[in-house]
Amino acid sequence: MATESKQKNQAPLIEPGHTFGSVSDKISSLVLNKKTPTFWFIGFGISFMLMNLLLLAIAYLLFKGIGIWGVNVPVAWGFAIINLVWWIGIGHAGTLISAILLLLRQEWRTSINRFAEAMTLFAVSAAGIFPLIHTGRPWLDYWLIPYPNTMALWPNFRSPLVWDVFAISTYATVSLLFWYVGLVPDFATLRDRTKTTGAKIIYGVLSMGWRGSAVHWHRYETAYLLLAGLATPLVISVHTVVSFDFAMGIVPGWHATIFPPYFVAGAIYAGFAMVLTLAIPLRKVYGLQDFITMRHLKNMAKVMLATGLIVAYGYSVEAFTAWYSATEYEGFMILNRMTGPYRYVFWSLIICNVAVPQLLWISKVQNSVVGLFIIAMFVNVGMWLERYVIVITSLHRDFLPSSWDMYSGTFWDWATYIGSIGLFLTLMFLFLRVIPSISIFEMKTLVIGRGDKKEDKK
Amino acid sequence: MAHTKEKNKLYGLMAEFENETQLLQASSKANEFGFTKMDAYTPYPVHGLPEAVGFKKNRLPMIVLIGAILGGLTGFFMQYFASVIHYPINIGGRPLNSWPSFIVITFEMTILFAAFSAVFGMFALNNLPQPYHPVFNVPRFALASRDRFFLCIESIDAQFEEEETRKFLKSLNPMDVYDVSP
Numbered sequence: 034m035a036t037e038s039k040q041k042n043q044a045p046l047i048e049p050g051h052t053f054g055s056v057s058d059k060i061s062s063l064v065l066n067k068k069t070p071t072f073w074f075i076g077f078g079i080s081f082m083l084m085n086l087l088l089l090a091i092a093y094l095l096f097k098g099i100g101i102w103g104v105n106v107p108v109a110w111g112f113a114i115i116n117l118v119w120w121i122g123i124g125h126a127g128t129l130i131s132a133i134l135l136l137l138r139q140e141w142r143t144s145i146n147r148f149a150e151a152m153t154l155f156a157v158s159a160a161g162i163f164p165l166i167h168t169g170r171p172w173l174d175y176w177l178i179p180y181p182n183t184m185a186l187w188p189n190f191r192s193p194l195v196w197d198v199f200a201i202s203t204y205a206t207v208s209l210l211f212w213y214v215g216l217v218p219d220f221a222t223l224r225d226r227t228k229t230t231g232a233k234i235i236y237g238v239l240s241m242g243w244r245g246s247a248v249h250w251h252r253y254e255t256a257y258l259l260l261a262g263l264a265t266p267l268v269i270s271v272h273t274v275v276s277f278d279f280a281m282g283i284v285p286g287w288h289a290t291i292f293p294p295y296f297v298a299g300a301i302y303a304g305f306a307m308v309l310t311l312a313i314p315l316r317k318v319y320g321l322q323d324f325i326t327m328r329h330l331k332n333m334a335k336v337m338l339a340t341g342l343i344v345a346y347g348y349s350v351e352a353f354t355a356w357y358s359a360t361e362y363e364g365f366m367i368l369n370r371m372t373g374p375y376r377y378v379f380w381s382l383i384i385c386n387v388a389v390p391q392l393l394w395i396s397k398v399q400n401s402v403v404g405l406f407i408i409a410m411f412v413n414v415g416m417w418l419e420r421y422v423i424v425i426t427s428l429h430r431d432f433l434p435s436s437w438d439m440y441s442g443t444f445w446d447w448a449t450y451i452g453s454i455g456l457f458l459t460l461m462f463l464f465l466r467v468i469p470s471i472s473i474f475e476m477k478t479l480v481i482g483r484g485d486k487k488e489d490k491k
Numbered sequence: 492m493a494h495t496k497e498k499n500k501l502y503g504l505m506a507e508f509e510n511e512t513q514l515l516q517a518s519s520k521a522n523e524f525g526f527t528k529m530d531a532y533t534p535y536p537v538h539g540l541p542e543a544v545g546f547k548k549n550r551l552p553m554i555v556l557i558g559a560i561l562g563g564l565t566g567f568f569m570q571y572f573a574s575v576i577h578y579p580i581n582i583g584g585r586p587l588n589s590w591p592s593f594i595v596i597t598f599e600m601t602i603l604f605a606a607f608s609a610v611f612g613m614f615a616l617n618n619l620p621q622p623y624h625p626v627f628n629v630p631r632f633a634l635a636s637r638d639r640f641f642l643c644i645e646s647i648d649a650q651f652e653e654e655e656t657r658k659f660l661k662s663l664n665p666m667d668v669y670d671v672s673p
Contacts, residue, residue, distance in 0.1 A: 247530060255551045
């Protein structure tokens, strides 16, 4: 038993016996295989229905206005902001895996970076919807962008909300570029392997005529490395700016310097939970256990555990600051969180985000795929609850007791939220069907056992 | 295209190798032999190969640096122009050029412009997108994106003599040597 667990500790990044050819064939067959698997139709069907719920909810919102949601004074920020922050947070793991782990030469990122990046893109797409529809008059959303106009007006560049527009749109753009650049050589592989003319043309166009020239590869790697270097501070900045939306406001529970680091850690935490949530079923149904091994799952679990502890530290600092500042409003806010009408949400959050993930200390849990999946689901829920607690409990009982009120999501709030999950999953299923979900050319560098080590040139 | 089609019937000659070590040795030998117009094709980046086929200077980092600086300047001066020149609003006598609050957008624009320069710069320097390239005329070349390694010596090379070059490539122990029609 002891030796067995030791062997599991050293589980390889790619199972032995794979060659360049077998890696190409295995991964490209997921896309080029003519027969779409049954589970894909089931999964896509359910997601697509949920996505239509989103469209319906947005259509009704445009027709009736924000009144169909639960937001009102004093809680003017409801589900839309909670969902924005939740989705943006989920997106962070993709960039972390593709950029930061690349710079840190963590070879294990190779087999999960592609779909983690896809996850980032789709999560940011889902996130982007919320602030746009939350503006009340979404057809005027272009006012958020600075452009010369007849009113001679500009956005208020001193406002964190405008910073957010820039941060999130830059993040979405750079993530898309990063993802596409990573895909170009794989599109070339698909172009060369497909037998149907239509697919050949489409993948040919997408591959831009990539031919694997040594000189091209050289510039390609430089570009990829530079993008990783650029994406690293960017990803840190995005959730920092999102946290500024709160921290710059003089509201008890928001106005805290701990917010940026604690939001970034929370984002990575939520993101890795979502990567595990997606990777575990994916490797099972597509038989990718050779490429996404136990070592990947365990490494992600460890990152989750570490960032989870930072998040737990964030919670305790919030409580400590409330006491230490001796501010009446801060003290009341934290008491109201823990014992007020939303105490069930708060304590569920603590169970999901702080208590349950501690099971990851046990190596048996780390080695159990089902266990990891369940914990990841807890974290997904917990991170949503965290944003709920931050947004709602700080607002619903603010400085003036006369304006205190309760908040809860309406049917349309939930429909928009669940619908956004549908949008995310729909995009994910389409991605799995038409784009290689694991980077083929990077897996080949694992086959020769060299990985991303760039020093050993000679 | 600069090369004349009448003079050279071939785009070049291409040798196929089984692994990167053989290709690396072959490219170094071709380089020593004096060939300059050649390129190697591999399914994944092989380190040392660009130098072996005579690649000298990578201008991409400079392009990205210029892009980043331009982005930063654009970001900052857009905000400066809006807040100080075009629509100054006096709020309690606070400075119009409140630069600390301009930093976030300046930073984001720096990253955005630099990322665009990295991606479009890389494609532009690589001459991509390129809908047609002669190397694709070799049927076996489809394996260059799978598990084979190719070295192509182009006919525009000063040293290129069809039969001599073919002999030279054969001497490198390739799996086979192919003609690449233009």
